[in-house]
Amino acid sequence: MPPKKGLSAADKRDRMLEIFHESADVFVIKDVEKLSIKKGIIAQAVKDVLQTLIDDDLVHCEKIGISNYYWAFxxxxxxxxxxxxxxxxxxxxxxxxxxxxxxxxxxxxxxxxxxx
Structure with a gap:
């Protein structure tokens, strides 16, 4: 069998944004990583994809105490x-x-x- 082809950056962004929109919840990075893996995004790419969504104002990030919380509605x-x-x-x-x-x-x- 041929090797699986990875997702494009746009596909990763769309899938990660779906995570936030489907649940309408607030997440910490560990939760985002777990859910992203289920959506087919490799763990090493989660932080980069999440940062691009934050930079484009599609996902919000707030540091509360020692944790960063992420959300998008x-x-x-x-x-x-x-x-x-x-x-x-x-x-x-x-x-x-x-x-x-x-x-x-x-x-x-x-x-x-x-x-x-």
């Missing part, structure tokens, strides 16, 4: 996207108002100086 992604959409809509409205002001000023300038 499914609703966080939708809340983050909704907040970004509202922010972008506000920026769009401000830019549209600014454009209207500039166009009005341009029309006024053209009316005042028809030869230029």
């Amino acid at each position: 499914p609703s966080e992604a939708s809340v983050k996207l909704e907040t970004e959409v509202r922010k972008q809509e506000g920026d769009l409205a401000a830019l549209q108002r600014r454009r209207a002001e500039v166009e009005a000023a341009l029309a006024q300038h053209k009316a005042a100086n028809p030869n230029t």
Whole structure:
């Protein structure tokens, strides 16, 4: 039989994120390692994959006492996207108002100086 092919980094990230979203619980590193092995992620890669998820703000980490606690909830992604959409809509409205002001000023300038 041919040797098994390992998971890509993106697959590892997706599977690890599933661990957090399926349980909606808070974990210590030992628990994450145990569950990751069940998902097919080798133990040596768990910390690196977890760190990339933390760096991308998909998983949160907090040091309490001597332990690090990790969590990610499914609703966080939708809340983050909704907040970004509202922010972008506000920026769009401000830019549209600014454009209207500039166009009005341009029309006024053209009316005042028809030869230029």
